[in-house]
Every structure is written in structure tokens, then in C-alpha cells.
């Protein structure tokens with residue numbers, strides 16, 4: 001996949017900034033944007049210089065999910081196989097976000113609907129502008145919550161709130177999303193990008209291998225027994241303890257100075 005303006009990608013000081021960029025369509029997903037987003041996360045995986053990702057949207061929305069203009073039944077032709085489109089376009093990107101052993105911060109700058117909401121919820125740390133809304137819009141058009149939504153909502157909120165949000169498609173404001181633990185923080189609109197950038201920069205200057213292992217452990221905890229998790233902690237700590245960043249962290253502590261982590 002070559003360059004695409006539908007997703008802007010820029011690397012600065014270890015942060016790969018990824019901006020969904022179809023503002024006139026509220027950053028809803030067409031095929032080109034899907035491929036470009038997937039390519040951005042592959043780049044985040046492949047480039048050692050990338051030590052954190054910051055995902056956001058251009059314009060007044062974060063993302064309105066699937067571009068429904070591309071699903072217009074009035075255009076005729078056979079009905080699309082939506083299972084196939086999920087497997088081809090959404091799921092590879094979602095799997096990459098979870099598997100990427102680097103922090104992924106999401107700055108939800110405005111409305112996040114359908115798969116747009118659930119891509120945000122797949123990221124590691126989600127900040128949202130106070131004016132942002134999360135909408136499980138699927139039931140309005142006869143669909144089910146996809147892009148990991150049925151999983152994230154239920155894991156994070158439990159069945160009562162997950163069902164109510166998914167069945168009613170009522171908007172959830174950012175402050176309530178934060179109070180329910182669905183996201184990390186709601187931030188005044190004017191402060192969102194500054195705060196998200198500062199967080200991304202801080203994490204990009206962190207002990208990348210240790211942070212990646214931490215992500216792996218926390219994601220594994222939901223399906224592991226306590227015993228199995230202790231085993232995994234042992235293995236991950238062994239790996240973390242062999243990094244140059246661990247050595248630097250302890251040395252800096254003993255020398256009473258700020259550590260300079262290199263992500264190694």
C-alpha cells in the first residue's frame with residue numbers, strides 16, 4: 001500500500017502519530033482508509049524507532065465507523081458479505097493494535113460511532129474530549145457490535161451496561177465513559193491534544209521492552225489462572241531484567257538522576 005491521504009502518519013521523537021483523515025465523512029472507513037490504518041500499525045511494529053503510537057481523528061469527529069455510502073443497497077448488486085469485510089479490513093488492524101508491544105494512546109477528539117468507537121476502545125490508553133460521544137450505532141441499522149466491541153464492552157463494563165449501550169445505541173458522553181472505566185480520562189476539549197501528546201511523548205521515552213511486556217501481561221490476565229499468570233510474570237520479568245533499560249533505571253535511581261531509556 002502506497003501513500004494515502006486518508007490516514008496521516010508522522011513520526012517524531014519516537015511517537016508515531018496516526019490521524020484518521022476523512023473529516024468531511026466524519027472519518028468513516030472506506031477501503032483505502034482501512035488499508036492505510038493497517039499499514040500504519042504495521043509500520044509501528046516494524047520500526048524500532050517507533051516507541052509509542054498516538055491515534056486521533058481530523059476535524060470534529062474521531063470516526064463514524066464504516067462508510068455507509070459504500071454499503072448503499074439502492075446501488076443494486078449482491079448484498080456484501082460483512083463477515084468477509086470484517087475479516088479483511090477491520091480485524092487485521094484490531095489484532096495488530098492488541099499485539100503491538102508498544103503503548104497505543106487514542107485521543108478521541110469527537111464523536112466515535114460504530115466500529116469507530118470500538119477501534120478507540122481497543123487502544124491501550126484512551127483519552128476523550130469532554131464533548132466526545134461513544135455510540136454503539138450498530139443496532140440503529142440492524143447490525144451487531146463489531147470491531148471487538150462485544151468483547152471490550154462486556155469485559156470492561158459487564159453485561160448490564162454492555163447490553164444497554166449496544167441494544168439502545170444511546171450516546172455515552174466522555175465523562176460517563178471515564179466514570180465507568182471504559183476509557184482512561186475525559187479532558188477539556190482545548191486540552192485534549194496537548195495532554196495526549198505529552199502522554200505519548202512520556203511513554204515513547206520509557207523502557208519500551210518493559211512497557212510492551214506489561215501490555216502483554218495485562219492482556220493475558222483476563223484469560224489466565226492465577227498460577228499461569230504468576231508463571232507468565234516470572235518469564236516476562238526475566239526478559240525485562242535483561243534489558244539495558246532496566247540496568248539504566250536502577251543505575252539512575254542509585255545516582256539520584258532521571259533515567260535515559262533507549263528502548264533496549
Ligand code: T3D
Pocket residue numbers: 024025026028064065066067068069071082085086111113114115116135137138140141143146
Ligand atoms: O460494513 C461492514 O464492513 C461491516 C462493519 C460495520 C462497522 C460499522 O461501523 S457499522 C456502523 C456505521 N456507522 C454508523 O451507523 C454511524 C452513522 N453516523 C451517524 O450516526 C452520525 O453521523 C453520527 C452520530 C456519528 C454523528 O452525527 P452528526 O449529526 O454529528 O453528524 P452528521 O451530520 O450525521 O454527519 C456529518 C457528515 O458525515 C454527513 O455528511 P453530509 O450530509 O454533511 O454530506 C454524514 O452523512 C457523514 N457521515 C457520518 N457518518 C457516516 C457518514 N458518511 C458515511 N458513512 C458514515 N458512517
